[in-house]
Amino acid sequence: MAQTAEPAAQSREYDVVVLGAGPVGENVADRANALGLSAVIVESELVGGECSYWACMPSKALLRPVAARADARRVPGLPEAAGGPLDARAVFARRDAFTSHWKDDGQVDWLDSAGIDFVRGKGRLAGPKRVTVDGGPELIARHAVAVCTGSSAALPDLPGLATARPWTSREATSAQAVPGRLAVVGGGVVAVEMATAFQALGSRVTMLVRGSSLLARMEPFAGELVAESLAEGGADLRWNTSVEEVRRADPDGPVTLTLGGGERIEADEVLFATGRAPRTDDLGLETVGLEPGSWLEVDDSCLVTAVEGGWLYAVGDVNHRALLTHQGKYQARIAGAAIAARARGTSKLDTGRWGAHAATADTAAVPQVVFTDPEAASAGLTTEEAERAGYRVRSVDVDLGGVAGASLYADGYRGRARMVVDLDREVVLGATFVGPGIGELLHSATVAVAAEVPLSRLWHAVPAYPTISEVWLRLLEAYRG
Template sequence: MTESLETDVIVLGAGAAGENAAGRVVSAGLESIIVESALVGGECSYWACMPSKALLRPGTALAEASAVDGSREAVSGSLDVPAVLRRRDSFTSNWDDASQVQWVKDTGIGLVRGRARLTGERTVEVTDDAGTRVTITARHAVVLATGSVPVEPPVDGLADVEYWGTREATSSSEVPGSLLVLGGGVAGTELAQAYARLGSKVSLVARHGVLDSLPAPAAKLVIDALEADGVEIHGNTSPERISRDESGAIVMDLPGGQRLAGDRLLVSTGRRPALDGLGLEELGLDPNSLRTDDSGLVAGAANWLYAVGDAAGKVLLTHQGKYEARATGSAIAARAHGEIGFGEPPAYSRFTATADHTAVPQVVFTDPEIAMVGLSPKDASARGIRVSETSLPLSVAGSSLFADGYTGWAQMVVDEDRGIPVGFTFAGPGVAELLHAATIAVTGQVPLDRLWHAVPAYPTISEVWLRLLEKYGL
């Protein structure tokens, strides 16, 4: 027997984006039901942002203490691996979603467990592990917040070898003696450093280079740090074959006859929206080319289907997904209440997520960190913006106090026709905390002659703002 339910808004996926979308519509007086087949809280809470940063932070804290004369003398020994893993487990609530389920209940959101499939306009069928089916009909909207899944690279033999994805790497109860990492992007790089500092012998293989999409001086600082941590880097190459040898070790054959072996293999070669099996094809929608407007509304779905976060495929970052979800939830509620129509709402309203156009912030939580927002010189030029680039070593009183021998780098990209900054990159220990000021400057389109009057406190790393403006010529 199939149970039938009705609500205002159905949200598929109880990760950070889905929770924010549902919470937003409920706070506006609508009803909402979230459908989730795994843990409420999603990837970020249990297998991505939180556990990966929990694995990284102890090594960074130890390095910071060891980088200051007076405290380094008090540092002895290495990381306590069991303690690091216990602390990591605490941030995932030991992979128990009871507290998140309680939040959903307390917020007034309904929860249905199971796998969802769109069966018609505003209609979703949910099947749980026991085969029980529930049909849910939405009065106003269905929101896809199903996140993303890893992309498996086409490497000969990989499908026959048991390997780690980022989920297994962030939740592992063991630190392997040796670890092969395939992928030089953010997740692969962060986890390579985390495991190297926990005691693994790490070899990292990157098809292009390590963090090759980021400014080269910033990436170089991270590469140098990885090598100082003992990570063996093989850039601009790809494995020809992956297999297991007679001893059970995982073997990676590289071009030229080079062979790497490890106890474990981590594959981190990108992610794609998790839209398979949702029934989009039956609705005339291609899951490989889903398009949304700035309110999250899916093109071709007759004004009822929305997508947010990784599922929308715009920017695969948790904070960006939460931001999109808040805008989408507000737009759905406003449309339900007749406050706005279905034409695209104005930019910079609470009904549109426009930050992905010009001002996406991102942090690489390696040691040193890389924090960036906005456009690179190349991206800006491709948009027809006439820009200048100002960069310099991050060397101010605040950085020298932060760590002996502090090494960092900063870059400012300026739209010369408007006299406003359109991008910033900072690289160095502790620079993540500089990022929100940069995000405000880019989002707010703050003119440089006004930014010059934002006086950085002395002695802080934020003095780099003054140095960038001085070098620019103000």
């Protein structure tokens, strides 16, 4: 039965104790429970975690009206109807509904219905297989403790930043007003998505990028096309720019950013999207010989390698393998199966490549969609990553605007697709798509990469006409020459 914090009680035993009730922790507990193990989750914030309240769900709720309006403006007969400004109040209201107004009653009810116990409070390790909870019971794990506490926004150490009330991803996704001027520090996913959302809602956006491109972990053309779109919408993109100081003299006034070289710019709000840090600083890691505040290194079954005894797991962002909600949930399914197998005394786990107890996709087939306009999506390895890994590769590019389904989707469709092929095995190592509406195209690429489908067989996977997915045929034709 799910429960809230209670007076200190005698120790309770479970097969699995999970720290963190985000999607990752929920999935570890659910998988373990489904395989016959008892599980309890400890959480001090909202059940559902970062993704439900301050990341995936609210950010995509903010971005969906942006994409819908942009798509409408590209189809004859609709530009006049979609020509007005977005109704920020309605957009925020829909976002609030998707976050359940930052209440977790429904998620707590789900834990109860799944037969997973819940203790609300701050949980900390207190030695091997032991967890203490502020104001609650001590929990003892018969088989495993899983750390699923995620990550938080990492802020740089800059003069004045602590008192300038900067936005992080949390403040941006939960904002209740549109700033007239928004400065965005960073060039990654959070930076480009929030720049896209608030520019469409009416903010004048300035992006301060340390490097010379956006979305540096994707193929270069992805960031180029997104940057072009942001600039066309009015954003001021500053490349190779560093922020040296941040000041807000008046609590209700603007913020001033001093850049390298001494230039100053003023904004009503500033969003720092400069990376993530593991939420492991107050978990009692020192009681099992680990460094507080560190990323936790794991093997492919998500077992922490530096702790003896085979009982401590780190799943999701905290292991720094692939900081994406869907990858964390995937790891949770792998870890839950591994925990159950070890609990049954299985002598040898299936930890080979693509085995039942190996999170191989974390390194070979990670999918990601960036919900900008245009969307950018990738699965597997980029050309550079594949070459660095030692593969002999060939990359094939296709203009998405030349595909019949894309030209029907929008007039003047701009987009690009790339397929990275392992020349020795003739399988797809990675694919990247940039263009309106391509997010739903990505899973086909993920399947091709994860299944290592030979190109000779992929040739027989006939795309429906006229859809954007016909780009697969164009890519294969370009590869064959």
